[in-house]
Each structure stands twice: as C-alpha cells, then as structure tokens.
Amino acid sequence: MSSQLGVDRPVGDGHFAAREAGVPLRHPDRFFIDGRWVAPLSASSFAIVDPATEELYYTVSLAGEADMSHAIAAARTAFDRTGWSLLEPAERAEWVHKLAEGLRRRADDAGLLWTRQVGVLHTMASAAMARVGATYDFYADLAADFEWQVRHSPMQGGFGVVVREAVGVVGAIVAWNTPASLIAYKVAPALVAGCTVVVKAPPEAPGEAYVLAEVAEEIGLPAGVLNVVTADRDASELLVTDPRVDKIAFTGSSAVGKRIASICGSRMARYTLELGGKSPAIIFDDYDLDAAAKSLAAAECTLNGQVCASLTRVIVGRDRHDEFAEALAGYFTAARIGDPFDSSAQIGPLAMERQRERVESYIQKGLAEGARLVGGGGRPKDFDRGFYIEPTVFAGVDNQSTIAQEEIFGPVLSVIPADSEQHAIELANQTVFGLNASVFTNDIDRAYHAARRIRSGTVGHNGFRSDPRMGVGGFKQSGFGREGNRDGLLPYLEPKSVILDEIPAGYGPLN
Template sequence: MSSPVGTVESGGAGFSARERALPLSHPDRLFIGGQWVAPTTSSTFAIIDPTTEELYYRVAEAGPEDMAKAIAAARTAFDRSEWPLLAPAERAEWLRKIADGLRRRAADASHLWTRQVGVLHTMSSASIERVGAHYDYYADLAADFPFEVRHRPLQGAFGNVVREPIGVVGAIVAWNTPMSLAAYKVAPALLAGCTIVLKAPPEAPGEAYVLAEVAEEIGLPAGVLNVLTADREVSEQLVRDPRVDKVAFTGSSGVGRRIASICGDRMARYTLELGGKSPAVIFDDYDLETAARSLADAECVLNGQVCSSLTRIIVSRHRHDEFAEALGAFFGSVRVGDPYDPASQLGPLAMERQRDRVESYIAKGLAEGGKLVTGGGRPDFERGFYIQPTVFSGVDNQATIAQEEIFGPVLSVIPADDEEHAIQLANETVFGLNATVFTNDVDRAYRAARRLRAGTVGHNGYRTDPRMGFGGFKQSGVGREGGRDGLLPYLESKTVILDEIPSGYEPLV
C-alpha cells in the first residue's frame, strides 16, 4: 500500500512544508481586549493534519469565563471608546491596514489552511491572496454608501435617516474556509462601527489567530476584535449573552436553526449562511461532456467540502446514462493525493469523522437503489482521511443522498422527464443556496434562473461572486454576506426629525 505523503519526494514541497515551524505566536492564548491572555482552563484542542493523521499543533480552548471576558471587552470597546463614533472613512483606513497585513501573512495562512483541512496548497495559496481584497472592498464602500439619507419630514424642518452600528457582533465561522468566512463578517462589521468576538472553529483556528496577530500588529483599538476558540457549549454562550447584539454564523442548517431560536427568544439580530444541496440542470441543447468536465472540476474545490457544491445533477432521462458515464469518467480519473503535490487534484477530507460521515452517505445511496458509477471507497493509501471521487446514477430525487448535504466528493445524477420536470426536481429540496443551468440559450438560462429557488444561479458552470452577495433561500440561511447587502445587517436605521436644521447641514433644495 502506498501513502499519499510519499508522492512527494523527500525534500520536496510536501515534506519541507510539514517541517515549517508553526506560524503562530500564541496558540496557547486568547486574543481579548487587544492582548494575548492565558485561558482560564488548561484544556486544548488538538489540530490533526488530515494527510498524515498526526498532530499538527494544539490551541487553547476557551472556557465560559474566557468567553465572558471577550464579550465584556467588545462591549466596553463599543460603549466607551471612540470606535463606533469614527467616520466610516476613518474606519476604512483600519480595514486597509488589515488587508495589507493579511497579504503579508498570506503564505502562513495558506499553509495553515492546507495542514488543518487538507485543501490543495495550489488553491490555498491563490485563494488566501484574495482575502485582503474583501477588506479593501468594504474600505472602498465607505466613500459612497448611504450612511445618511436626508428627507423632507411631514413635520419639522430636518429629516435624516442614519445607519448606525448594530453593536457587539458574535461571529462564528466554519472550518472549511475560515479566513474567507471571517472576512465576510469582520470587514463589514468593522466598517459599520461594530465590535466583534470571533469564535474560531476548533478544527481550523489558525487563520483566525493570524487575523488577531495582524490586528495586534497594526494597533487596532483594544476590544474591537477579540478572537478565541471554543466548543459548542461555550459558543452557545456567545449566542445567548444579552450583551451581544447580533450573531453572524456560517455552518450547518441544524446549528443555524438552534441559533435562530435562541436569538429569536431575546430578539437579537442574526444572519445565517447555512448548508446546501445545490442542483445543476442540464438542458438538452448543451454538450454533455463539457458539462461533465465542468462539474467534475468544480467538485474538486476544497475536496468537495463546499456548502454551495453542485451535487444534484439533473439531466433528461434519455440522456441520463450517457451523461452519468461521462461524469464518472472525468470524476473517476481525478488524481487523489498529497495536497502539497502539484499533480494532486483532490486532497483528504478534513477529519476522520467527516470521512465517516461521507462513507455513511455512500452506504445509504447504495441501500436506496443508487447505481455506483465510480468511487465509493477509500484510495489505497496507508494514511490520510481520503475518499474516492464518487458518482451515483439513477438517483431518486427523494433519496437521502439527493436531499441531505454530504460535504464530500459525492455527486448524484437524477433523471428528469423534461425541462419543466427538471425545474420542479431542482426546487424539491429544503435548501436553496446555489444552482446552475447548462444551456447555449442565454434567454432560456435567465428564464430558468428566475424560477430556481436559490440565492445564486449560474450559467454553464459553478458561479459565485461575493461582491454581489451570497446567501440562500429556505433552510440555506437568512440574510446575505458580501457586497452592499452584506453591510446592512451590521447597521440599524434611525429616523431623526428636528424642528430646525442643525449646523453643518444645508436646506434641501
């Protein structure tokens, strides 16, 4: 049996990367109130390299007292500092400093990402370089976003609608893309004037610690950003605490429902970016091999651990077998291996429990009548949490693998009677995060896009653009992240009506 680590010769990229020192200064501490403080407990989380199954490092586990301290620091920074009173343009300068700092630390963050969850290093290097641009985007938004809108009131001489920071934000991010997910929350929250407690995922906390180190380096005011790693019980404390005005969460729909119920009970604001079971609809005018190659390539991203993956592929019944064979050929030929090997196209799953989860779904797919076209097992490696790229055909739309999020490289091909039936099947799910339509007719694509119940609908491939906003319908979430819409949840609108025009303002013409 061979090991994927052995695909890279000694002294090559994979081995040299694993010999690098951990690029974190204080993994044994928590970033609270602008300082690295010792936790109140001796507990730690073990971060396991999914390629080698060996310990990578340990990080401090925050206890209830630590979470309370972080919330208090954020509350004090919001209530008693100048931060929420700064002009948006002043806060934008801090965002630019963060962006520059993250670019300086891009190599460190990319190695952490690969070592923690197994993402291909070619992808982690390219993607991490773009994270700073998200902070720059919100910095640029300060110039023309309508933080104030003048009105002519029915009574009085001066009317103004001002958008003010919502307050203290509890941000909770998932383990698959933690630095990007944090950026989608931290950047708009900071521009709005909020203060933040960022709860890092226990499986992949390193990128959040890099962000904290950047905040320390640039001198971000104390308490504006606090970073710690905690388990579910202490994370729920962040959601329940009345000092937290808003919760921004990315993760599973089950946890999202729990957060919504807690926040609803105390009328706290929340945004939820949750799971998906996203359809790709292939119309009869589109080339099957082109669609198969596009979908196989897209499913390699993050080793299939993407909430918006196009995993339900709907194709006309009379073309079903031909497409399933083409998809199986492309996806089955994907090279699985060490994420540091440039030749690898698919790395390991992030954790042993994640591999167990994917394997359980594959077993359900077989038990419920799906036909295995390719994959279904583990590659012949001695170690690593690997799973073969897997394709099922002839999948009933109500089957478990067609309805539940698997979060791994497993694709289901579903036959449809005609175009109308295909749209119906695509919408028959509790999720509504992403979708795409394969057709050579752009007008047909647009008509279908307007009928698909999804937060994003692409054309002829996997498409997202955070600058335009990202989020879902139904159980895929509440609210949007990214773009101008992603700033609004961190602001409260206040109507001000005065008898006279205050100084600094001119009469409306």
C-alpha cells in the first residue's frame, strides 16, 4: 500500500523555521477585559507544553472567580449601558469585518500557536488560519439580508412587527482542538446580533483567543463588547451559573455539555451545544474497498485524529470485512508520523500526555473486549519524545463494545461487520451520538435514501464531508442547536412581537 494517502508535501519549505519563532502574544499573563489588558486577581497559571518536544512553550494566567466575575460585569455593562445592541446591524457588521481583516493579518501567528499548542500539522494550520476571517465576513455580510424585522397585521387591527433582538451577554466556551474556528462560529454571529461576549479560552490552547483580543484592541472595538479570559473548570462553571450571562455557546465533550444544559435549564438561560461523536461510515457492496480505505485513512489523519466528527466506526459487509480491514490498516499505519513542522509528515503527536494516556487506555480496552488489532496499537519506535501514538485499526469490533460506543478522540478506527444494508444502518444508529456520518456507494439514490435514515447532523457521500456554511450540529448527545449558516445566527437573537395601534413615526425596515 502507498504511504502517501494521496497527499504529497514538499520537504524543506520553511515550516521548520517557524519553530524557532517566539510566542506571538503580548499579554499571556493578563486578561482582556473591558477593552484593556488587566492583571489577574488570581495567582494561578497553566504551563503549555509543546506536544512534539515535551518542552515548555509558554505559561498563561488562569482566571479565578473574581477574574471571571470582572469579565462578566464588563460584558453586562457593555450590553445594558452602551449603545452596542442598538446599533444598526450594518454598523455592527463593519466592526466584524474589521475583526476579519485583523485576523487575516495575524494568520501566521495563529497558525504557529495552533501547531505549538496541540500538535496540528503546520501545513494545515497555516492554510486553515488564513480562512478563519471568512467566517466573520460571512456573518457580517449576512447582516445586510437578514430579516431583522417582519411586519404583520394583528388580528385586532393596528400595526404589528416581529423584531429580532440580541439575546444579551454570551459566554463562549471552546475546546482545545480547533479553538480559532470554534470561537469564530460563536463570536461572529453574537456580535452581529448585538450581543456582548466573554470568551473562555481553553488552558491547553488559549493563544488564538488572545490573538482575537489583540485584534479587537487594535481596531478599537468598543470596551466590554468582547472579553477574553483563560480558565479551568471551577471558574468556567461560574460563567455558566452567573445570572448576568444570558446564553452559553459551548463546544466540548458530551459529559460537560450535559452539565451545562442542566445548569442553564435550572435558570432558563439559553444555550447551544456542539458535542462529541462516534460517527459511522457505511461502505455498501458496490463501492471499491481500496478507494474507501484510502479516503478514510487520509481523513483520520486530520488533527491527528482529534476531531469530534471523525468517521471512527467503519461498517462494511461481513463478506468483505477482512479484506477491507487489511486495506484500511495498510493505508493508515503507513501514514508518515512526524514533527508537525515537517512538511512530509502526515500525522503528528496528540495534544498532551493525558490525551495519549486516554487513547492508550482505549486501545487496551479494545484488546480486552476481543477486538482484533490489525495495525498500530502502540507508541512509534523512532520517537523518544513527544506525545505520539501509532495510527490504529481494530477489526471484528462488536458495535456494543467500549471502543465502538465511546469517543476516543485519537487515531483509532474500528471496523464493524454488517449482515445487510438494513443491518448496517441499524448499527450506524446504535449510538448515543449523532454528529456526522458517511455513505460509500456509487448509486446516488441509494446514498440519499440511506442518508435520510441515518440519525446524524451531517451525512456525507464517499468520504468525510462537512460544510459549516450549511450548518454544523448533532442529533442526540452530539449537541443542541446549530452553528454556521443562518441557523447559527438565530440562537443569539430573541424574537419580540410588538403590537401598536398604528405605525410609529419614522418606522423603517431596520428601525
């Protein structure tokens, strides 16, 4: 089998030189609150370790309860006592466009931080960070066409209009694997809607949030509209429980999402949750096994397997199961493991030591529960440092086993045999998750009908496919609500029915 996975990357193109750059942040020891960089009221800090070298990269201050309260107060004041939420949507959109431009200028810095913090291949990080600004532009552009007000004719006569107004103060809590994009799909629609925001950056990867804060400072974004703090679990829970916060937008594990939902439900706060997954890929009997194996192996290398939407449960007909498992193992285990700054690498380290230990524990559970290891399963022999794990494939996996039901968040794939097409779809749906899925078949009608039967927020065709501009979110324990597209703006707005005796003076479509 080829070790290229269909991707050729040039060697010696300057990515290694980026490792020598310093930390491109001005104030990792401070928080961005009320338009200023303020010293923490807590003495706590967090050491960020480069996952490829196991060396200290930098240290960031951690917010305590007083720091978090300060950030919430700034956002509350900015919403209640300034004119931010009363600006015309087009005016707020201008600010969001400015953020987009600033982020494009800082794309190299954000890409460097992403790689050094969590081990993402620098080739991917550089390209992805250049596109983050487009999310801000998308929501800023949406402001011009969105129906902020819809006129009605009340049953009792007079003048009626449904207006959509900002929900209020938003707490945005993001995971460490892709923080820049996760922040974008929360902050951009929130600001366009007229909300103010407290971004809670993950301690493992706070840098991208700090870059956003530095851009906000540079463009003169009104004080308190955007606040950025880094916090661990205790201070983060204060953001969820504080009655001054009207909505929580969270991306992370389903376990934490359930906790957030219960807290928000107890005080009737709004929330959107983008949570975990255990996503199936079904390979029907008309599709080429080698092509499917190559596609799935390449996709699982993305973010070194640390993707909530990864297609980690591969369901294939029992009569073709062994042939496919060997083909998948051949491609996946041949992926070039390497330093994330090496342009020839196809998969890098896991983000941190505890993550590698988690993945290793799941590999042991797979073996203990009777799955057959056909590739990988250990630490690569040629790496004496770094949080590396071999790309791993299990065959003959019971769909009710631990490795088939729980999110591993690492490069571990399970091949599951099915007795028929109907059985394959049943297996795909036998999970508490429903984030992503894919159907491999040459028959487009067969693909469509199967997609309609799979309980998942996204279903792709012949590969890992996702389009945030169509919306991203999950069924069941994979989340609540959607991010991306017009649907991603709605959770930051509250509809209000206004019924008057007659048309007010100066009424217009945006007044």
